[in-house]
Amino acid sequence: MARAALPRYHVHFESNSRKPRAFQVHESDVKAAVRRHPELAKRLKITVGFDRTMLAQALQSADFMLNSEPPREGLRAMAPKLKWIQTTGAGIDGLLPLDWLPEGVTLTNNSGAHRAKAQDSGAMGVLMLNALIPAVMTAQREKHWHHLFSSPIAGKTALVLGYGDVGAAVGRGARRLGVKVIAVTRSGRPVAGADEVVPVAKLARVIGRADFVIVATPLTPQTHNLLDAAMLDRMKDGAGLMNIGRAPVVDYDALRERLISGKLSGAVLDVFSPEPLPAESPLWTTPNLMVLPHITCDDPRYIEYLLDFWFENFERFLAGKKFRNIVDPVRGY
Amino acid sequence: MARAALPRYHVHFESNSRKPRAFQVHESDVKAAVRRHPELAKRLKITVGFDRTMLAQALQSADFMLNSEPPREGLRAMAPKLKWIQTTGAGIDGLLPLDWLPEGVTLTNNSGAHRAKAQDSGAMGVLMLNALIPAVMTAQREKHWHHLFSSPIAGKTALVLGYGDVGAAVGRGARRLGVKVIAVTRSGRPVAGADEVVPVAKLARVIGRADFVIVATPLTPQTHNLLDAAMLDRMKDGAGLMNIGRAPVVDYDALRERLISGKLSGAVLDVFSPEPLPAESPLWTTPNLMVLPHITCDDPRYIEYLLDFWFENFERFLAGKKFRNIVDPVRGY
Numbered sequence: 001m002a003r004a005a006l007p008r009y010h011v012h013f014e015s016n017s018r019k020p021r022a023f024q025v026h027e028s029d030v031k032a033a034v035r036r037h038p039e040l041a042k043r044l045k046i047t048v049g050f051d052r053t054m055l056a057q058a059l060q061s062a063d064f065m066l067n068s069e070p071p072r073e074g075l076r077a078m079a080p081k082l083k084w085i086q087t088t089g090a091g092i093d094g095l096l097p098l099d100w101l102p103e104g105v106t107l108t109n110n111s112g113a114h115r116a117k118a119q120d121s122g123a124m125g126v127l128m129l130n131a132l133i134p135a136v137m138t139a140q141r142e143k144h145w146h147h148l149f150s151s152p153i154a155g156k157t158a159l160v161l162g163y164g165d166v167g168a169a170v171g172r173g174a175r176r177l178g179v180k181v182i183a184v185t186r187s188g189r190p191v192a193g194a195d196e197v198v199p200v201a202k203l204a205r206v207i208g209r210a211d212f213v214i215v216a217t218p219l220t221p222q223t224h225n226l227l228d229a230a231m232l233d234r235m236k237d238g239a240g241l242m243n244i245g246r247a248p249v250v251d252y253d254a255l256r257e258r259l260i261s262g263k264l265s266g267a268v269l270d271v272f273s274p275e276p277l278p279a280e281s282p283l284w285t286t287p288n289l290m291v292l293p294h295i296t297c298d299d300p301r302y303i304e305y306l307l308d309f310w311f312e313n314f315e316r317f318l319a320g321k322k323f324r325n326i327v328d329p330v331r332g333y
Numbered sequence: 334m335a336r337a338a339l340p341r342y343h344v345h346f347e348s349n350s351r352k353p354r355a356f357q358v359h360e361s362d363v364k365a366a367v368r369r370h371p372e373l374a375k376r377l378k379i380t381v382g383f384d385r386t387m388l389a390q391a392l393q394s395a396d397f398m399l400n401s402e403p404p405r406e407g408l409r410a411m412a413p414k415l416k417w418i419q420t421t422g423a424g425i426d427g428l429l430p431l432d433w434l435p436e437g438v439t440l441t442n443n444s445g446a447h448r449a450k451a452q453d454s455g456a457m458g459v460l461m462l463n464a465l466i467p468a469v470m471t472a473q474r475e476k477h478w479h480h481l482f483s484s485p486i487a488g489k490t491a492l493v494l495g496y497g498d499v500g501a502a503v504g505r506g507a508r509r510l511g512v513k514v515i516a517v518t519r520s521g522r523p524v525a526g527a528d529e530v531v532p533v534a535k536l537a538r539v540i541g542r543a544d545f546v547i548v549a550t551p552l553t554p555q556t557h558n559l560l561d562a563a564m565l566d567r568m569k570d571g572a573g574l575m576n577i578g579r580a581p582v583v584d585y586d587a588l589r590e591r592l593i594s595g596k597l598s599g600a601v602l603d604v605f606s607p608e609p610l611p612a613e614s615p616l617w618t619t620p621n622l623m624v625l626p627h628i629t630c631d632d633p634r635y636i637e638y639l640l641d642f643w644f645e646n647f648e649r650f651l652a653g654k655k656f657r658n659i660v661d662p663v664r665g666y
Binding site: 020022116117119120121123124127128130131132133136137139140141143144145146147148149150151152153154176177275276277279284285290291292293294295296298299300301302 | 353355449450452453454456457460461463464465466469470472473474476477478479480481482483484485486487509510608609610612617618623624625626627628629631632633634635
C-alpha cells in the first residue's frame, strides 16, 4: 500500500513537572489525542518526556517539539532535524528575544485556546469592578458591612489594552453586557468587535475615558511598564483595573498606592511576577485588590485543546500549508 | 381656568433615617421629581417626614403615603382619607400578613426598580460561582496561591428560584452567557425568558441538575426554609449557590456545613437576617463564602426611579386606571 511508504515524523512532547497538572502533557493525554486523530497519528512517532530527563536523546531524531521551555544554547546541534516548536502557552515572553531560534525552525504558540474562558473572565471582571466587589471583599476580611452602591453596567466604557485573541475575547464578553469597548492596539487599525480602536501611542489621551481598564497584552519591550504611575494617574477617578496579560505591564507598587488612596476603586489581578505570588507580597492584603491565581484564561481541558491544535497544525504541515499561530520573531508574539 | 378647580391630593413621603441614604426620600429628591413631573405635581400637596416625627399629623389629611414601615394598629382611624400605600422596596415580607391593611387601601411595592442591577448581578453571580471566586477569595485571606481551574460557563445550567422581576432579570443575565435557565415558580406555568419552568412542588426533583442555584424569591410562609439541609444535599456535588432573595429561604447553618465539607463549591450571599450582618456571625469567615452587603439589586439612583414610578402610578390613578405593582394580600407579593 502506498500509505506504508509515506514518511513518518518524530514529535517529542516535553513538560515541566513543577507546572500545574493542567499544563503537563502526559501519556494518557497523548493516547486520548491519538484516538481523536487516528489517521494523522499513523504518520507519527511520539515520545513524551518530563524535566529534560530524555530530552537530549529525543531531540537527536525529533522533527517537532512541544515545549514551553526549549533548550536554547546549541539547539541546532542538539536537534539536527528540528523544524517546528510549539509552546504550551500563549505568552512566549520568557523566550524573548528569539535570537536563539535556529534558521528553518518555526515557533508557534497556543494563542486561541484561551478564548472561551477569556470571554467569561472579561465579563466577570467588568461586572466585579462595576459592583465594587474588590472593596466588598476587603470589607469582608474586616467583617465590615460596607453598603456600597453601584449603577448598572450598560453604557459604561471599558478600555482593553491589547486586542489579540485574549483581548478580543474580553471585549466580546464586555460588549455583551452593553459596555462600550475601546481597543488599544499597536497600530490602531480597525479590528472586529470593538466600538473604537486607538493606537497605543495615544493611550494617554484615551485612558481617562474608561470606567474599566483591562490589560490583555503580551509582555514585550514596548508594553513593559506601560501603565506606570503617570499613566495610572490619567485614569478616571474611581475607575477599576484588571490585568490578565502580564504583570510587568503595570507598575503594581504605583497601583497599590492608588488603591489605598481611593484614586482607583478596585483592581482584579490575575498575573504576578513571580508566580506563585509569594506569601510576603503586600498585594495579598492591599485594600480593594482581588488576587486571582492566574486562572482567568485557563480551562481543565487545556491540554486536550492544545493537542487538538497541534494535530491540526501537523495536518497543515503534511498538506504543505503554513502553520497557524506562528510567532513573529520581531514583534515577539 | 378649569384646571384650578381640579381636586388636589395630599401625599406624604415617610422615611427611616436609620436606613441607607439610598432608601431615604429627602426634600431634594422630591423637588427633583417635581421638576420631572411638573403637571402631575400641580395636583399634589406633598409632605416629607422622617422617623414618624410628623407622621400622625400628616396622615390626618393624606390620600397617599410612601412608607416601607407604615403604622398598622388603628391605621384607618389615624388616616381616614388614605387610599394608597407605596413601599420603598420590592420585598414586603416585613408587613405580612396583610390583615392590618384597611379596606379600600391599595398596597403597591417597588418591584421592577431592581431589574438592570439584578440582571448584572445574575450574570456576575454565575460567573463568579463558575470561576470558583468564593474559594479564590478564601485563599487570598490565607495568602494561599490556590490554582483552581474551571471550564467555560456556556452550556452549564442555572436554577433560578422565583421568577418575578428580580428572578427573571437574573435569568436574562445568565442566559446571555449561554447558560441554560430552569425557572422554579409557584405554579410552573410557562414564563418568558426561561429554558424550562418547573413548579416549586417539584424543586427536589430538578435541583440536582443545576450547576448554580440562585434564590430570588420573596419570603413567604411557603418559601421559608425551602432550601433546608435535605434540599441542599440534593444539589449537584460541587455546585454553587447565590441568594439575592431573602435570607430565611435558605438554612445558612446547613449551607455553612456543606461549604466546609466541599459538598458545595461556593456561595455568594447578598441577604442576611439580621442586616447589617453582625461582626460575630460565622458567615464572615466561612470558607468559600462571599458576603455581599445587600448590594446586588440596588442602584444609587434608586429613589429617583421610585419617585418616577410613584408619579406614573399617580397618573394612572388620576386617569381611573388600576395601579401597577399591587401586592396580592393572599400571595404576599
